[in-house]
Amino acid sequence: IKKQDQLEAALSFLELKGPENFEVKVFEEACGV
Incomplete structure (x- = not known):
């Protein structure tokens, strides 16, 4: 970030x-990382 x-x-x-309850890939996509 x-x-x-x-x-x-x-x-x-x-x-x-x-x-x-989160997946790293989904987290990164949601954050624009």
């Missing part, structure tokens, strides 16, 4: 999914 908008997307994703 290199940009502020990627960080915001990551936090939103984790709020929605929860830290224990």
Whole structure:
């Protein structure tokens, strides 16, 4: 994560999914990484 908008997307994703229920690939795609 290199940009502020990627960080915001990551936090939103984790709020929605929860830290224990996510796949790295889906997480990276959602964050634009």
